Amino acid sequence: MAGRMSRSLNLFSHGFLLVWTAMVVLPLLWAVLSSVKSDAEILSSPWSLPGVPHWENFGRAWSTGHIGDFFVNTVIVLAGGVLLTMLLGSMAAYVLARYRFPGNRIVYYVFVAGLTLPVFLALVPLYRIVGNLGQLPGIGPYLGLNSYLGLILVYVAYSLPFTVFFLHSFFRTLPNEVAEAALLDGASHGELFLRVMLPMARPGLLSIGIFNVIGQWNQYLLPLVLMQRQSGTDTDHSVLAQGLLNLAVSQGYKSDWSGLFAGMTLAMLPMLVVYVLFHRQVQAGLTAGTLK
Amino acid sequence: MNHGKIPFIIGFLLVPIALYAMYVVSPFVQTAYYSLTNWGGFSGTQDFVGVGNYLALLSDGVFLNAVAHNAFFLLLMPVTTIGIALFLAFLLNVGGHGAAAGVRGVRGSSVYKVVLFFPQVLSVAIVVVLFQSVFRTDSLGLANAVLLRLGLIDPAHPAQWFNDPNSVLWCLLFVMVWTGVGFYLVLFSAAMRSIPREIYEAVVLDGAGRGAAFFRITLPLLWDTVSVAWVYLGFIALDGFALVTGLTPDSGGGGPNHASEVISIELYRTAFGQGKFGYACAMGVALAVFSLLLAVVQLRITRREWVEF
Numbered sequence: 001m002a003g004r005m006s007r008s009l010n011l012f013s014h015g016f017l018l019v020w021t022a023m024v025v026l027p028l029l030w031a032v033l034s035s036v037k038s039d040a041e042i043l044s045s046p047w048s049l050p051g052v053p054h055w056e057n058f059g060r061a062w063s064t065g066h067i068g069d070f071f072v073n074t075v076i077v078l079a080g081g082v083l084l085t086m087l088l089g090s091m092a093a094y095v096l097a098r099y100r101f102p103g104n105r106i107v108y109y110v111f112v113a114g115l116t117l118p119v120f121l122a123l124v125p126l127y128r129i130v131g132n133l134g135q136l137p138g139i140g141p142y143l144g145l146n147s148y149l150g151l152i153l154v155y156v157a158y159s160l161p162f163t164v165f166f167l168h169s170f171f172r173t174l175p176n177e178v179a180e181a182a183l184l185d186g187a188s189h190g191e192l193f194l195r196v197m198l199p200m201a202r203p204g205l206l207s208i209g210i211f212n213v214i215g216q217w218n219q220y221l222l223p224l225v226l227m228q229r230q231s232g233t234d235t236d237h238s239v240l241a242q243g244l245l246n247l248a249v250s251q252g253y254k255s256d257w258s259g260l261f262a263g264m265t266l267a268m269l270p271m272l273v274v275y276v277l278f279h280r281q282v283q284a285g286l287t288a289g290t291l292k
Numbered sequence: 293m294n295h296g297k298i299p300f301i302i303g304f305l306l307v308p309i310a311l312y313a314m315y316v317v318s319p320f321v322q323t324a325y326y327s328l329t330n331w332g333g334f335s336g337t338q339d340f341v342g343v344g345n346y347l348a349l350l351s352d353g354v355f356l357n358a359v360a361h362n363a364f365f366l367l368l369m370p371v372t373t374i375g376i377a378l379f380l381a382f383l384l385n386v387g388g389h390g391a392a393a394g395v396r397g398v399r400g401s402s403v404y405k406v407v408l409f410f411p412q413v414l415s416v417a418i419v420v421v422l423f424q425s426v427f428r429t430d431s432l433g434l435a436n437a438v439l440l441r442l443g444l445i446d447p448a449h450p451a452q453w454f455n456d457p458n459s460v461l462w463c464l465l466f467v468m469v470w471t472g473v474g475f476y477l478v479l480f481s482a483a484m485r486s487i488p489r490e491i492y493e494a495v496v497l498d499g500a501g502r503g504a505a506f507f508r509i510t511l512p513l514l515w516d517t518v519s520v521a522w523v524y525l526g527f528i529a530l531d532g533f534a535l536v537t538g539l540t541p542d543s544g545g546g547g548p549n550h551a552s553e554v555i556s557i558e559l560y561r562t563a564f565g566q567g568k569f570g571y572a573c574a575m576g577v578a579l580a581v582f583s584l585l586l587a588v589v590q591l592r593i594t595r596r597e598w599v600e601f
Binding site: 013014016017020021023024025026027028030031034042043088089091092094095096099101107110111114116117118120121122123124125126127129153154156157158160161164188189190193214217218220221225240241242244245247248257260261264267268271272275276279282283284286287 | 296297298300301304305307308309311312314315316317318319320322323326376379380383384398404405406407408409410411412413414415416417418420421422423424425426432434470473474475478479482527530531533534538556559560563564569572573576577579580583584587
């Protein structure tokens with residue numbers, strides 16, 4: 001009796017696993033498949049394989065749909081944002097974790113408090129602050145609304161709480177003996193950080209680095225508010241997330257479904273490929289980041 | 293050994309603190325202040341109105357409606373996501389057939405873990421565009437096409453998904469759960485792997501089934517992780533901006549006819565659409581207080597004795 005019950009339970013649970021996997025994979029496969037079909041094929045037979053693969057959909061999405069431009073914008077912002085976050089985050093976390101000085105705890109807690117507050121709360125004044133920075137003489141255009149550096153600095157500031165929090169606990173676990181030996185050997189504090197402590201913290205840096213790449217790649221609200229063209233002649237600096245959604249709206253009007261699917265595939269595949277290649281590190285990094 | 297310590301500390305902290313103060317601390321403080329004014333955002337003038345904005349929120353029908361919808365997500369989304377993720381994680385780690393006391397995951401569990409994690413690496417914009425096409429309201433969307441094949445809906449009246457006030461919240465809930473399960477599945481798997489195998493084997497030898505093993509061993513030992521997951525998912529349930537604005541009808545999202553309005557959408561529209569920045573800031577503060585309370589309450593409820601193993 002128990003045997004039969006556990007067998008039907010097994011059947012149910014494996015069935016559920018298969019159904020859930022299908023629900024994850026099918027929409028993605030369907031989007032990729034639709035990206036090489038013609039519009040007529042998408043409309044008449046959404047299920048079948050394309051007669052001839054329409055690779056030109058990708059060219060159209062890349063140039064006419066500006067996916068290429070959005071891609072470049074995203075890579076610029078992501079590269080700057082993650083590198084600067086890692087640099088400034090590890091510097092702050094290191095000093096807070098390993099040096100005693102008055103105010104240390106306060107600074108640390110102010111950073112960590114940022115974890116609990118939703119970005120939404122800051123949105124309205126943030127828009128004003130970045131806008132005002134844009135009015136500064138000389139450097140204004142590089143820091144204001146719709147500028148790469150402006151958005152990068154905002155990403156960095158909002159990534160600092162978690163990065164500092166995570167690396168702080170990491171730097172604390174590093175052995176004191178090594179640090180003391182290096183200082184006795186005549187290393188300066190800066191050299192100790194760069195040559196000794198950073199290399200020892202590499203696993204932690206990798207985890208939080210991956211965490212930040214995915215976190216900043218997923219940003220939608222901040223670019224939506226801060227990366228808007230300010231005038232008709234302003235260049236469009238939209239990141240992929242914004243651009244793709246705008247494309248979805250405009251392609252809907254033009255009914256260029258195949259172009260939209262191609263754009264979505266272009267936005268989706270690079271991240272999926274990188275993930276599949278490094279899935280162990282990505283999963284370990286993300287889960288370590290959450291559990292710490 | 294202390295030579296150059298002070299300049300070093302200042303040098304390393306100066307830039308991070310300056311950035312953080314300018315872009316994070318100052319906007320939060322300003323929001324708290326503006327929530328007490330009737331500032332319009334673009335005009336220079338503002339009057340101090342005290343708690344007037346907060347009182348107005350209490351009788352603002354659209355806002356209260358939005359709060360109710362966030363409460364809907366808060367009640368259903370974390371529990372569904374965690375339930376499915378725990379179930380699948382248990383299956384992948386402990387659910388396999390084995391010899392009498394052998395405990396292992398189902399075959400191919402590592403492949404499942406890679407594939408089921410996919411939604412986590414898709415940007416939310418991709419999720420939006422994907423589900424716009426999956427839940428198209430004619431018979432060409434994936435969801436309607438599947439239901440048509442199975443004979444569950446009438447070809448003349450395909451399901452209206454996001455366009456139907458009765459189903460729009462459920463469709464959003466589905467997309468949220470779809471996006472979240474993969475990550476928490478992997479998170480719970482990692483936590484389960486740290487539970488010694490012998491504990492399971494002992495329980496199975498004692499004659500307990502897999503279900504009993506789950507409720508008596510896995511769940512209690514995973515409780516801390518589950519509780520953290522609950523708080524994170526709670527924050528997501530209180531936001532929902534990108535999904536609602538991208539997937540639901542009406543200008544800026546929240547439709548049809550305010551059926552899927554959430555606080556974040558209402559805040560964005562109030563600030564940037566209607567130019568009532570002071571009022572929008574009050575919504576932001578209300579939302580923040582709400583989420584802080586949620587985190588505190590949640591951690592209180594789920595706190596248990598610490599188990600060493």
